[in-house]
Amino acid sequence: MIIAERKPLSEIVAMTRDHKKILVLGCRGCVTVCSAGGEREVELLASLIRLGAKKDGRKIEVQEGTLVRQCDKEYVDGLDDWKGKYDAIVSMACGVGVNFIANLRPTTMVYPAVNTTFYGGSADQGVWTEQCAGCGNCVLHLTGGLCPVARCAKSLMNGPCGGSQNAKCEIHPEVDCVWQLIHDRLERLDRKEQMLEVAPIRDWRPAGHGGPRKTTRDDLSV
Amino acid sequence: MSDFIPTIRAFCCHYTSQQTCAEGTEGLKQDGFPESVSLFRVPCTGKIQVSALLQAFEDGADAVYVVGCPADSCHNVKGSQRAAKRVLAVKQALSELDVEPERIEMFHLERGFHPEFVTVAREMDKKIQKLGPSPLKGEAA
Numbered sequence: 001m002i003i004a005e006r007k008p009l010s011e012i013v014a015m016t017r018d019h020k021k022i023l024v025l026g027c028r029g030c031v032t033v034c035s036a037g038g039e040r041e042v043e044l045l046a047s048l049i050r051l052g053a054k055k056d057g058r059k060i061e062v063q064e065g066t067l068v069r070q071c072d073k074e075y076v077d078g079l080d081d082w083k084g085k086y087d088a089i090v091s092m093a094c095g096v097g098v099n100f101i102a103n104l105r106p107t108t109m110v111y112p113a114v115n116t117t118f119y120g121g122s123a124d125q126g127v128w129t130e131q132c133a134g135c136g137n138c139v140l141h142l143t144g145g146l147c148p149v150a151r152c153a154k155s156l157m158n159g160p161c162g163g164s165q166n167a168k169c170e171i172h173p174e175v176d177c178v179w180q181l182i183h184d185r186l187e188r189l190d191r192k193e194q195m196l197e198v199a200p201i202r203d204w205r206p207a208g209h210g211g212p213r214k215t216t217r218d219d220l221s222v
Numbered sequence: 223m224s225d226f227i228p229t230i231r232a233f234c235c236h237y238t239s240q241q242t243c244a245e246g247t248e249g250l251k252q253d254g255f256p257e258s259v260s261l262f263r264v265p266c267t268g269k270i271q272v273s274a275l276l277q278a279f280e281d282g283a284d285a286v287y288v289v290g291c292p293a294d295s296c297h298n299v300k301g302s303q304r305a306a307k308r309v310l311a312v313k314q315a316l317s318e319l320d321v322e323p324e325r326i327e328m329f330h331l332e333r334g335f336h337p338e339f340v341t342v343a344r345e346m347d348k349k350i351q352k353l354g355p356s357p358l359k360g361e362a363a
Contacts, residue, residue: 048318
């Protein structure tokens, strides 16, 4: 899922200072699962914005809402439920949601309440770790299912850099060296020889270095 | 001396407050429990959401505190640990709003009647009298 973290409150308050009626808008997708922008977080942020305004002696009306997703047009259309009740939206969705609202509501101001950080999973209660970089050209079949693009600090494609110590990354000593993990895993699976294959020089265009990416599925469009 | 009487909202779990509250409001008053504190009893402090703590400030509380079981012997195993984390989250939020974080506190107390239940209420009352009204009431502006 997409992982996000709420921005510092001071940043959100500064963005929205000029508005009198705000809609704090959550998303029931990824940001609900990673507790950054679901219904509960909307309730908290709305309360904090009201308290902050009260402290500064400003009057503000804060509406609260949560859409099934903010990354689909049909759900963004649900904004009509709050028509006339807000003059700006504070979106707690990932950056995709903010962009979708900006795309679909050309005259509505929308602000991001979270920083969209990475594609990851929950490693432990309250802990999320990056697992995928969305690079558009998956090599997991060669690396035992462990991603060197996302999980190696240098995104190396042909084994470890030589700087890791005790199976830990030299850049982030608390992070496992993914190439050590790949080696150990392939050894356990009796496929260690896969590591001898030299990965070709990589074309990074599918990773976004060739501009914004797009997927079209003719079978799904009517 | 200031004539400010704080409004303090206390959330406490059934177990830590059961005997102290057995004789009702009158009994509490006789024990020296300050009138500035209004008590909200919940089955377990782990049930209290951050939104409920913030709501208390929105409702005009000058301070809020939570009394739960000792962290290592909560009746519901981890309820009071969860409550402590949520209190900490509100402390951080208050700091972000440039409001004194000590306007919210967590206390872990043993079950049964004990003077500490009254003592922490008096401590909060005294502390908030010194701090003055909550800036979140918007009265200063």
